[in-house]
Amino acid sequence: MNVEKYLRKVGDEIWFTEFEKDNLKIDYRIKEVVYSETSPFQHILILDSYDYGPMLVLDGAIQTTTRDGYIYNEMITHVPLNIHPNPKNVLIIGGGDCGAAREVAKYPGIEKIDMVEIDEKVVEVSKKYLKEVSGNLSDPRVNFIFDDGSAYVKQKRDYLYDVIIVDSSDPVGPAVKLFETEFYQDLYNNLHEDGLMVCQSESPIYYPEMMVSIHRRLNNVFPIVKMYMATVPTYPAGFWTFTIGSKKYHEPNPEAFDKETKYVNKEIIKSCFSLPNFVKAQLNID
Amino acid sequence: MNVEKYLRKVGDEIWFTEFEKDNLKIDYRIKEVVYSETSPFQHILILDSYDYGPMLVLDGAIQTTTRDGYIYNEMITHVPLNIHPNPKNVLIIGGGDCGAAREVAKYPGIEKIDMVEIDEKVVEVSKKYLKEVSGNLSDPRVNFIFDDGSAYVKQKRDYLYDVIIVDSSDPVGPAVKLFETEFYQDLYNNLHEDGLMVCQSESPIYYPEMMVSIHRRLNNVFPIVKMYMATVPTYPAGFWTFTIGSKKYHEPNPEAFDKETKYVNKEIIKSCFSLPNFVKAQLNID
Numbered sequence: 001m002n003v004e005k006y007l008r009k010v011g012d013e014i015w016f017t018e019f020e021k022d023n024l025k026i027d028y029r030i031k032e033v034v035y036s037e038t039s040p041f042q043h044i045l046i047l048d049s050y051d052y053g054p055m056l057v058l059d060g061a062i063q064t065t066t067r068d069g070y071i072y073n074e075m076i077t078h079v080p081l082n083i084h085p086n087p088k089n090v091l092i093i094g095g096g097d098c099g100a101a102r103e104v105a106k107y108p109g110i111e112k113i114d115m116v117e118i119d120e121k122v123v124e125v126s127k128k129y130l131k132e133v134s135g136n137l138s139d140p141r142v143n144f145i146f147d148d149g150s151a152y153v154k155q156k157r158d159y160l161y162d163v164i165i166v167d168s169s170d171p172v173g174p175a176v177k178l179f180e181t182e183f184y185q186d187l188y189n190n191l192h193e194d195g196l197m198v199c200q201s202e203s204p205i206y207y208p209e210m211m212v213s214i215h216r217r218l219n220n221v222f223p224i225v226k227m228y229m230a231t232v233p234t235y236p237a238g239f240w241t242f243t244i245g246s247k248k249y250h251e252p253n254p255e256a257f258d259k260e261t262k263y264v265n266k267e268i269i270k271s272c273f274s275l276p277n278f279v280k281a282q283l284n285i286d
Numbered sequence: 287m288n289v290e291k292y293l294r295k296v297g298d299e300i301w302f303t304e305f306e307k308d309n310l311k312i313d314y315r316i317k318e319v320v321y322s323e324t325s326p327f328q329h330i331l332i333l334d335s336y337d338y339g340p341m342l343v344l345d346g347a348i349q350t351t352t353r354d355g356y357i358y359n360e361m362i363t364h365v366p367l368n369i370h371p372n373p374k375n376v377l378i379i380g381g382g383d384c385g386a387a388r389e390v391a392k393y394p395g396i397e398k399i400d401m402v403e404i405d406e407k408v409v410e411v412s413k414k415y416l417k418e419v420s421g422n423l424s425d426p427r428v429n430f431i432f433d434d435g436s437a438y439v440k441q442k443r444d445y446l447y448d449v450i451i452v453d454s455s456d457p458v459g460p461a462v463k464l465f466e467t468e469f470y471q472d473l474y475n476n477l478h479e480d481g482l483m484v485c486q487s488e489s490p491i492y493y494p495e496m497m498v499s500i501h502r503r504l505n506n507v508f509p510i511v512k513m514y515m516a517t518v519p520t521y522p523a524g525f526w527t528f529t530i531g532s533k534k535y536h537e538p539n540p541e542a543f544d545k546e547t548k549y550v551n552k553e554i555i556k557s558c559f560s561l562p563n564f565v566k567a568q569l570n571i572d
Binding site for chain 1: 307336566
């Protein structure tokens with residue numbers, strides 16, 4: 001990975017460039033390059049930025065920042081955990097920054113949080129350099145498994161999950177398989193008869209084909225599929241979607257939500273399922 | 287205005303840079319510079335961009351684009367027009383791209399749309415080069431007045447407005463006065479006893495002080511103040527707020543909404559008032 005492609009000095013200043021497809025670049029001014037190393041899976045950067053604080057960058061794409069990472073991490077966890085009335089076993093696939101696991105750990109009723117992340121190095125540096133995101137997670141219910149998520153869900157095990165959270169990077173590099181129908185079918189097989197899963201499902205502005213394809217593939221596997229949205233400033237176009245595939249439950253229960261959070265609250269849980277007309281048109285739903 | 291600061295050639299490519307404060311830059315690849323001229327008020331650019339189509343840029347800041355301009359224009363008009371049960375006289379201050387006027391003109395019950403824009407040139411080029419935003423507006427109810435909005439609302443006239451829409455650029459350059467308490471008091475004086483106004487109120491990520499100050503100033507003038515949100519991809523951080531100051535009405539009536547739109551629908555009108563915790567904390571509201 002050619003780091004110089006996206007990190008450069010201009011006089012006394014350091015700038016990091018994120019490339020969105022070919023026609024958009026976003027430049028963040030950086031205070032310090034905290035960490036830069038190539039793992040067996042990807043290039044990992046921790047940058048301390050002026051506007052968004054410390055951020056995790058994988059293969060040149062921002063994954064999470066101290067300033068806005070909570071939006072994504074709270075949305076991908078509290079919404080599905082609010083829909084399931086009594087989750088006990090939770091599986092997180094990806095989520096190396098540990099922010100999702102940290103939110104899941106806020107539920108005392110949850111007994112077991114399996115976290116399957118392909119790249120141990122991402123967990124290590126997130127715990128070390130992104131404490132505001134990871135919370136330096138040490139909850140004894142969290143069970144780290146460093147493995148390929150798509151291989152993990154192929155194995156037979158003696159328990160099933162209530163909720164599976166797919167907190168993947170974009171469908172390039174190590175995450176490609178996490179967007180395929182076969183993987184969704186494996187998730188289905190790993191869920192209780194009333195279980196549900198959620199995944200980040202990309203941007204309706206920058207990756208509409210991918211968003212639509214995730215929705216369609218989940219519809220081929222799960223009887224209930226629902227999309228919801230949030231604004232994540234450091235993701236392309238801000239607009240971000242999440243999609244739930246569920247065997248039984250589909251209604252959120254906002255009144256039950258009582259966690260301490262920076263973004264999610266009862267009203268957000270209720271309102272995040274309201275999709276603008278152009279997104280409904282993309283999905284071909286009413 | 288030094289155009290070279292934000293428009294440059296790189297080999298065969300043209301790139302436009304938007305500077306957000308000092309530590310973030312967004313680069314859009316451009317097909318063509320359609321128009322570039324300095325009016326008595328500001329520098330006006332029309333750029334045809336790869337990702338967002340033709341866009342209007344004033345003093346280096348993107349105001350609207352063909353690809354996402356409808357989000358802002360629909361949100362700043364349909365929400366207040368849904369709260370007021372029977373608007374007849376509407377005033378738009380700013381809104382030179384004509385997109386807001388175009389949305390307001392979708393209401394047959396509205397008899398008069400006064401549009402006060404300081405810079406005639408912006409209206410002229412928007413009608414010519416941004417037809418997808420402006421709709422090449424020729425509704426006979428629209429009455430263009432090329433004047434300073436803050437001076438216009440100081441004049442006494444023999445009618446009052448039901449709804450006033452302040453569609454201003456950011457509080458730098460010609461729009462500064464449109465963010466002051468005195469201006470809000472003048473709006474109050476120009477409204478019927480059951481009238482209401484709305485303004486764009488900046489980003490909670492990039493301009494939280496300004497957002498908070500607009501909210502506080504409106505609270506000093508209007509008995510009812512309510513904020514709502516939308517995601518506008520080409521505005522800094524995507525996250526954008528609008529604030530309503532009202533003399534009487536405050537509840538939206540989503541079921542009554544029946545306009546043809548690309549973003550707004552009944553569910554969006556209902557859900558856009560749901561604010562995340564960090565925004566409530568900024569505003570010091572529950």
